[in-house]
Amino acid sequence: MPATRLPHDAKAGPTKPEVRAVTVSKLGLTETDHFVEVGSCTGAVTVEAARRAGRVTALERSPEKLDVTRKNLAANGLADANIELVAAEAPEGLPADADALFVGGSRNFKAVLDHAVETGVARVVMNVSRLETAGRAVEAFRERDLLDEVVQLQASYGYELAGATSFESENPVYVITGGAGDASADRGGVGA
Numbered sequence: 446m447p448a449t450r451l452p453h454d455a456k457a458g459p460t461k462p463e464v465r466a467v468t469v470s471k472l473g474l475t476e477t478d479h480f481v482e483v484g485s486c487t488g489a490v491t492v493e494a495a496r497r498a499g500r501v502t503a504l505e506r507s508p509e510k511l512d513v514t515r516k517n518l519a520a521n522g523l524a525d526a527n528i529e530l531v532a533a534e535a536p537e538g539l540p541a542d543a544d545a546l547f548v549g550g551s552r553n554f555k556a557v558l559d560h561a562v563e564t565g566v567a568r569v570v571m572n573v574s575r576l577e578t579a580g581r582a583v584e585a586f587r588e589r590d591l592l593d594e595v596v597q598l599q600a601s602y603g604y605e606l607a608g609a610t611s612f613e614s615e616n617p618v619y620v621i622t623g624g625a626g627d628a629s630a631d632r633g634g635v636g637a
């Protein structure tokens with residue numbers, strides 16, 4: 446896969462490359478999938494998902510940020526890909542035929558998860574950085590029988606200090622994974 450270029454920036458993004466790698470892996474995207482994203486912001490995840498999924502719908506409540514998504518998709522040669530960009534605050538605007546859903550923005554997340562259950566989304570991944578929101582999100586997955594696992598990721602980046610290598614740490618991110626239906630074993634779920 447080519448490296449993801451993000452020449453256009455937006456507040457609250459981008460998701461770090463290491464977190465994107467795990468997120469996209471958990472989503473298990475294939476070329477027949479309709480991938481849906483809530484909160485595309487810089488489009489960092491949108492770009493990587495669009496290289497794997499057959500169809501993409503990206504929702505972003507901020508029209509300015511949606512424009513950043515659009516520009517970064519173009520910067521990665523994906524301007525003509527099968528991607529629909531929707532300026533809406535989910536659950537408004539969510540399609541009913543998603544195979545894989547990534548919740549990158551947490552507003553209304555319970556209603557978003559309700560929609561995932563109602564429409565039988567096979568793979569759902571939600572990334573959360575704030576502890577309290579992570580706790581509520583895990584509960585919401587569990588209450589809806591969506592939960593497979595929770596992974597806490599924390600990357601530290603090495604930099605040179607006095608001729609040696611020291612590390613600068615990023616905030617941890619909670620990657621909550623699951624899905625509707627009986628596909629837990631296929632997703633490698635551990636029944637968290």
Ligand SMILES: C[S@@+](CC[C@H](N)C(=O)[O-])C[C@H]1O[C@@H](n2cnc3c(N)ncnc32)[C@H](O)[C@@H]1O
Nearest residue numbers: 458459460484486487489506534535549550552
């Ligand atoms: C943490 S950022 C996502 C970062 C993104 N994954 C990236 O790499 O740039 C969260 C984004 O979700 C958007 N958002 C939050 N809740 C939303 C909702 N219910 N519907 C649509 N967008 C939402 C916010 O406007 C914000 O741009």
